[in-house]
Amino acid sequence: MAYHEPMIELVGLGKTFESKNSYVKALEDINLTIHEGEIFGIIGLSGAGKSTLVRCINYLERPTTGRVIFDKIDLSEVQDYELLKIRQSMGMIFQQFNLLMQRNTLDNICFPLEIAGISKRDATKRAYELLEVVGLTDKAKAYPAQLSGGQKQRVAIARALATKPKVLLCDEATSALDPTTTRSILDLLRDINKSLGITIVVITHEMSVIEEICNRVAIIDASRIAEVGDVEEVFMRPKSKIAKQLVFSGANHIESFVGEDKCRIIFDGRTSFEPVIANMVLECRTPVNILFADTKDIDGKAFGQMVIQLPEDETSKKRIFAYLETNKIPHEEVI
Amino acid sequence: MFSQVVLEMISKGIRETLYMTILSSLLAYILGLPLGILLVVTDKDGIAPRVLLNRIVGIIVNILRSIPFVILLVTLMPFTRLVIGTTLGPNALVVPLVIGSAPYIARLVESSLKEVDHGIIEAAQSMGASPSQIVFKVLVPEAMPSLIMGGAIAVITILSYSAMGGFVGAGGLGTIAINYGYYRYQGDKMLITVAILVLIVQGVQELGGRLMRRSDKRL
Structure with a gap:
């Protein structure tokens, strides 16, 4: 696969959580380059810092040290209101879907468009297009409580794609789903990566997810990156101890x-x-x-x-x- | 059972009680709702943390909530006279009712809004929602069923406070119960007013429950 420009660059990234009497280093000296159009996996055991890492990419967590460069913009240098604008070009999906429970499917997908100030008419039109992409046209008026886990994640994906982002961040997006549903969600992610050319960052603790859809992978262990490489390479010849442990899961x-x-x-x-x-x-x-x-x-x-x-x-x-x-x-x- | 005069008095009492309760509830929400939102938003884990402001507002709310309503009622009399021109009648009671219940409503609103799953707020933030967009498009709509239920609790509390106004000649059912039942030992008139208050409380609670169920899309 031919990669294009770097889409996300993390340079010497570190994040420390401080409270009254504790001091936790969640991330240390993270250096990564994620290219336009690739599906990049970040894998680690729980507590390794991968969720913090993905939240640093869209600045939901402000890194303590280092820089995040997204599409050539250094996020540490932008104003708060600019950051809100930039986030509209980074979609995100979550393990627990995080849909608005009091809004139906259609209005959930319209939500980011509303935030972006797009007219109700255009937003609805776009939402219907996306419902088609994720195959849920018949559920437009259903509320999240009436949907299965897989359907909820499809709505979340449609919602994350509404503003035509350049990057889709997936935080343990399949961890709450059964194996069959996981597969169908991963297929959907692969499809939208191909058809829309969107860069996808996948955070997971399951090697099978990485194998299934990622081009490259970074293995994170104890707040640091232990190994980065093409998925096949890491899978065939894991070098670090943690990589071997993950590859031999089970x-x-x-x-x-x-x-x-x-x-x-x-x-x-x-x-x-x-x-x-x-x-x-x-x-x-x-x-x-x-x-x-x-x-x-x-x-x-x-x-x-x-x-x-x-x-x-x-x-x-x-x-x-x-x-x-x-x-x-x-x-x-x-x- | 009762003479025409008494019936008319009771019906006037009902109207006054409903008037005081509804008006005070509306005004108290105008104060209490923003205050509750402020408490949630400025919390140290909130969407726009302002720890000092949060502390100050929190302390003021706690002080107002710790004053017994009867004391507040009497203490506020000069202020009430300044605003309404008198300390008698339903309008005069609205002033202490609003001031006494707004902090309570602020806490009710705060607890409803804090029930909203943090993940949903995070999702909105990831889409670039501003704090005010999060308040009005996420927190308030998502907490609506709980806010409605809190509303019923608040209205009932205001209703019971309004009955205390009977001691200071505020009018309404409380005045009838105190003047006839308590001061003149006419138990039947006290009972009937209490029974009406019970019915109003039942009605408000029932209405709140129905509105909550209708608004909640999680069911």
């Missing part, structure tokens, strides 16, 4: 298998019909124990990884590594 117990040599085998798009592990066992004439497996079939190709326990004796171990080398199967020893 496999945190691997580290508890002490004293054993483990090896991670990466499936980077080999044909799903090739029985990699079985062939290896047959060829090396030594059994291996599969500790963890997370693979999926995408268009007949296998993606994912497995962690296997290596045999005790050195010769068998060497045979396995030799096999993996000669067959060019990406792997690494896990300690």
